[in-house]
Amino acid sequence: MSSKQVPPLELWGGIECTVNRVGEQYFDQLDRNGHNTRIEDLDQFSALGITTIRYPILWERIAPNGLAQADWSWADERLSYLDTIGLRPIVGLVHHGSGPRHTSLIDPAFPEKLAEYAGAVAQRYPWVSHYTPVNEPLTTARFSGLYGHWYPHGQDDATFVRTLLNQCRATVLSMQAIRQINPQAQLVQTEDLGKTFSTPLLAYQAEFENDRHWLSLDLLCGHVDPSHPLWRYLRQSGAEESELLWFQANPCPPDIVGINRYVCGDRFIDERIDRYPERTRGGNGKHQYADVEAVWVCADGIYDHATLLKEAWERYQRPLAITEAHLGCTREEQLRWLKEIWQVAQGLQAEGVAMRAVTVWSLLGTYDWNSLVTRADDFYEPGVFDVRSPVPRSTAIATMLKSLAQGQEYTHPLLDLPGWWQRSQRLLYPPVSYAKNLGGWADTAPAETLATPMMRRTKGAKTTIASTPPLVITGATGTLGQAFARICEIRGIPYYLLSRQEMDITKPATVTSVLDELQPWAVVNASGYVRVDDAEREPYLCRRINADGAAILADACAQRSLGLINFSSDLVFDGAHKQPYLESDGVSPLNVYGHSKAAAERWVLHHHPCALVIRTSAFFGPWDEHNFLTIALRTLRAGNVFMAAEDAIVSPTYVPDLVNASLDLLIDGECGLWHLANPGAIAWSELARWTAQLAGLDVSSVQSCSTKTLALAAPRPAYSVLGSERGILLPDLSQAIERYLEECHQL
Known part of the structure; x- marks a missing residue:
């Protein structure tokens, strides 16, 4: 495609809509941010100039007691209005959830049950063109099957693998059901692709985790076979050869690979556990180590956005979008983060990478993600709008979006200063720096140039x-x-x-x-x-x-x-x-x-x-x-x-x-x-x-x-x-x- 044919980078939006389960309690962001009862929010979203919105028509909310008792009234009203105002929805069906109470991520029938719901959604709204049946399946599998945060609270490799395979199979079957109604329907598959870094001793563990972070997309693309670096791990963790090869026989590559980018998504693991708080310590059965956010310890900062996106582009050769760009922080830092992501996406598009859009996530902010939504503490992080006012109040991010949507540069005196993730003051632990000549991470003094x-x-x-x-x-x-x-x-x-x-x-x-x-x-x-x-x-x-x-x-x-x-x-x-x-x-x-x-x-x-x-x-x-x-x-x-x-x-x-x-x-x-x-x-x-x-x-x-x-x-x-x-x-x-x-x- 010539430079003249490159479509302009689109600006998308998204609502934090997680419905996750902890024990017998469901945590519903749409109830907490009030969007559940405010259809007028959609007018405010449209006024930003965004072209597309990731929108939740979630299984747990629409059909908690089965399809026979589904209540479509909310979805009917919302999707009809989105169509009227010309805002294209990317419909999400499960967002960090585990489905209604009659199923779970380890239910063998979970994939077929979600596919049945997906088919019903497509039948009712045949004009919907973009879907994300399961948001971040790998991340959800880690939180639900490996770390024990969410239902079914697994803490072992077998539960992790089962929850991941179920979600990926559910995605394939859901898209098959949807495409029986709308053959042109597109899959926008989202995933958080945070990188893991380590000391030289733990390089093997970092390599494993960096192979693992591609796993959901590799499965959907049919790339997992006996030559895959995690084939043995998957088999040892309970996956049958036939169910792995099923993905090769039923590939469902994303039409758009959606990458969700967060400042704390990158990790650093270190066997020198005395350097870190006790809560960060764990291990893999071979070594004990601390697992911390890389931004708090790596003097070089977080992994370069452009490099990460290029890796995804080279691996899959599919159009890319940033499907979540959000920073829970003070206002100027939120602006700085969004500007950084937007400029990287523009630069990659100019280099020939098929970057489609940047999604400004959490239009209405988020609740309790500081505890990974495992508690209801009412810890609120504003987004493009602040819902603590009687009517959602526009923040400076809204002004920035309107400028970007109009092709104009947004300016503010604080915008060109380094974000906290670039300043040396952020370092909580003895800093390390990636030294290529040493082949690993080395202790270093913090770079003074990072200070503001x-x-x-x-x-x-x-x-x-x-x-x-x-x-x-x-x-x-x-x-x-x-x-x-x-x-x-x-x-x-x-x-x-x-x-x-x-x-x-x-x-x-x-x-x-x-x-x-x-x-x-x-x-x-x-x-x-x-x-x-x-x-x-x-x-x-x-x-x-x-x-x-x-x-x-x-x-x-x-x-x-x-x-x-x-x-x-x-x-x-x-x-x-x-x-x-x-x-x-x-x-x-x-x-x-x-x-x-x-x-x-x-x-x-x-x-x-x-x-x-x-x-x-x-x-x-x-x-x-x-x-x-x-x-x-x-x-x-x-x-x-x-x-x-x-x-x-x-x-x-x-x-x-x-x-x-x-x-x-x-x-x-x-x-x-x-x-x-x-x-x-x-x-x-x-x-x-x-x-x-x-x-x-x-x-x-x-x-x-x-x-x-x-x-x-x-x-x-x-x-x-x-x-x-x-x-x-x-x-x-x-x-x-x-x-x-x-x-x-x-x-």
């Missing part, structure tokens, strides 16, 4: 401005400013942390001069007058810093089209409510500090309507000595009594959660008022007791008192809990306190 230089400006020291526009953070001596700087270091976001001496936001000329010099892409105003009681006797100073200064900064940012975050407080409310305050509730502050923050909200949004004004409450964190919880624990550890109010109900906010969510919203381009607090309403005294108990301290030394007893100069609302009508982005308070204590313990 952070830009800092502090009193008495001025660094050279790098080419990447920085984030300017005010409040260098404050808890919030310090936290933003620390988290920017972790996230690879260049920044300048400025003290009041370096940029006094109450002086317009100074603000103008500094912004013109530093040329930031956004500003975080983490400075302010924070002494609530002192503000009662210094009202003019409090108002000047919190309100006048914020307005001056907002006006300067608006003139330069810079993003801006300004922080407000729950103290803008009077406490008359009995339920959490929402963004649209009217303000009525009781004290000078609250009045200054209420004025700042009005003035900032007046001068800069696209500013992000974040109300938060009573934040606590592991990195400062002056927050309520840290003081409480220090007092109790010293054997002293700690007094806390029992009649003031608040929603405490964990600073790392606050900062990370604020940065994500800034990158997403969100505007206006947002409430960010860890969900949970609690009195100060109960908060101290709860945290003390979790920390193993004597809670009897926490004494409750009334707010009046504390003789505070500034009146406080009795109830200032923050809720949100825009989205609950922070995890529950209980989780936040546990992570606070864990982080404090590690410091």
Whole structure:
């Protein structure tokens, strides 16, 4: 095919739709992300400009009690609407599942049962042209038959081989049944092709695992015969010669080989187990070794995407697509990952590799994949949309997709910086590097070039401005400013942390001069007058810093089209409510500090309507000595009594959660008022007791008192809990306190 005939690289989308079984419990992502009841999501997906969507018509959901009792209403509605809006579905039938309760991956009749369902789907929707009967059969076989994570929880080679053969046979039979209805139907076979690397001693094990990662595709293509490197292994693990040769007699090569690419898909195995946590240790009966994600130990980074795709192309000579590209991380890292995958796919297509598409996975995010969906912890990772809002909220990834779909380049100041998987700070274990001249992996020092230089400006020291526009953070001596700087270091976001001496936001000329010099892409105003009681006797100073200064900064940012975050407080409310305050509730502050923050909200949004004004409450964190919880624990550890109010109900906010969510919203381009607090309403005294108990301290030394007893100069609302009508982005308070204590313990 000449270069002029190469079709443009397509942009596909996909919904994380896993229905997996753990014991007797099914975990259904479509229920958890809400798509099960929101057909209007499809309009939002179509508006992205994607041409195709991997869409679940899953066996367990449609016919859990057999085909005779199948309920097709959901599938009828969804597939009809996809056809109406011109969004082509790749229909999935089993996605990391094991089928309804009347079967399983080790059921000898599983293949025929799935094929019967596949035929029914094709009969009902004869126009559907693309199918993935079984998603990632090899990965599912490992998790269900070898590692014991999912049903039927096997942990041996025999169960692994049986689950794999059943899924692959089910795929062949399903496509045969489908093609009896639609002879032109195409198989899009997905698989996670992570590579395994090792020390020289374990090279034999790495070779075995790298041969194994092709096995599902080799079976479907009819490539498994007595000359195959895993033939002996398969036979020894219970596979009959006849059932292996059946695939040769019934080849079903994918029309499109779909490769699912994840940053932690590559592995490194090392017999030096003392280098790694106990949870990583295992073995093969011959050697004991640790099995860890390669990204945490290999200084060279993860296996090159282009090389992996070329290997698949050369092995099968079939069109390729990236059928899952997702990174559960902060927003800028998600953007960086997608850009990297997209550019690699474009480059390979230009070289003559038949790359068809890149699929942006997890349009609605994912739940609990940090535990491999073996628990229901409500650990959510946003995707193209964030479902924690009343209506799925578009993130910056959606903006990027629309640009790519229109053939335009998406730009963002953070996009061209290295992702965390490219930075040396990621290395958790003694680093190794692939040394070709040594024929294996060798210990090495981390490459300094992988580090992202952070830009800092502090009193008495001025660094050279790098080419990447920085984030300017005010409040260098404050808890919030310090936290933003620390988290920017972790996230690879260049920044300048400025003290009041370096940029006094109450002086317009100074603000103008500094912004013109530093040329930031956004500003975080983490400075302010924070002494609530002192503000009662210094009202003019409090108002000047919190309100006048914020307005001056907002006006300067608006003139330069810079993003801006300004922080407000729950103290803008009077406490008359009995339920959490929402963004649209009217303000009525009781004290000078609250009045200054209420004025700042009005003035900032007046001068800069696209500013992000974040109300938060009573934040606590592991990195400062002056927050309520840290003081409480220090007092109790010293054997002293700690007094806390029992009649003031608040929603405490964990600073790392606050900062990370604020940065994500800034990158997403969100505007206006947002409430960010860890969900949970609690009195100060109960908060101290709860945290003390979790920390193993004597809670009897926490004494409750009334707010009046504390003789505070500034009146406080009795109830200032923050809720949100825009989205609950922070995890529950209980989780936040546990992570606070864990982080404090590690410091």
